[in-house]
Amino acid sequence: MGDRFETQEGDALTKIVKDYPLSAHVEAAKTRLEALKKSVPQADANAYARQKYEMENRTRQGMLSRGMGVFEGKPDTHLAAKSGAPAMESYRPPVPVSVPLAAAGAQSGVSDVVGNVVGDSSNLDKSPDVRMSSQNGTVGPAAVGTGEQKASVGSNGEATPIGAAGTPAPAAPAVSAAPAAAASTPTNHPVSAKQMKDYMKAQERAQQKAARAAKRRA
Numbered sequence: 001m002g003d004r005f006e007t008q009e010g011d012a013l014t015k016i017v018k019d020y021p022l023s024a025h026v027e028a029a030k031t032r033l034e035a036l037k038k039s040v041p042q043a044d045a046n047a048y049a050r051q052k053y054e055m056e057n058r059t060r061q062g063m064l065s066r067g068m069g070v071f072e073g074k075p076d077t078h079l080a081a082k083s084g085a086p087a088m089e090s091y092r093p094p095v096p097v098s099v100p101l102a103a104a105g106a107q108s109g110v111s112d113v114v115g116n117v118v119g120d121s122s123n124l125d126k127s128p129d130v131r132m133s134s135q136n137g138t139v140g141p142a143a144v145g146t147g148e149q150k151a152s153v154g155s156n157g158e159a160t161p162i163g164a165a166g167t168p169a170p171a172a173p174a175v176s177a178a179p180a181a182a183a184s185t186p187t188n189h190p191v192s193a194k195q196m197k198d199y200m201k202a203q204e205r206a207q208q209k210a211a212r213a214a215k216r217r218a
Helices: 003-019 026-035 045-056 063-071 122-126 193-217
Strands: none
Touching: 003 026
């Protein structure tokens, strides 16, 4: 990986020679340390005794065990260490320095955005809300909520046009079948029983008006 990692390479090779003196990679590690012009350490006596004990007490799995191993409910421990405390934690290798922080899972960029549940909804009624001034892509004048939002239908069940000041605009003569101007949308408050009754009456009057107009055309 280049000259930048010669220090890390030397530390790894030194660990092989010192802590694993009976490993098959010791000679290659010594040769590489000499090429890097680094000192070759002496083998640790405790590590040598431990590895020698492991090699002398290593057992091999028999033919019957290999055939019946798939049906056993315990793991194969023939190659496990015979001395020392068992490893109870999984080994997680460190992330190399060449890996970007985003790919390594570290936080990057804006990380101070939090979410919370709002318990008091009075701010929706007192502050300007874009939902009260726009509908169907048409943006109207900004309004301030005052409790329940009025219905977006007139007395005839049709959409109520909104004037420049937020008040119903005067009715214009019908010259075409173009849709009426967009009206304010209701808020997220629940509809009361009186409002529902008014809605149903307005809808019924609109249906009666449409039936009379169809009868006249017939």
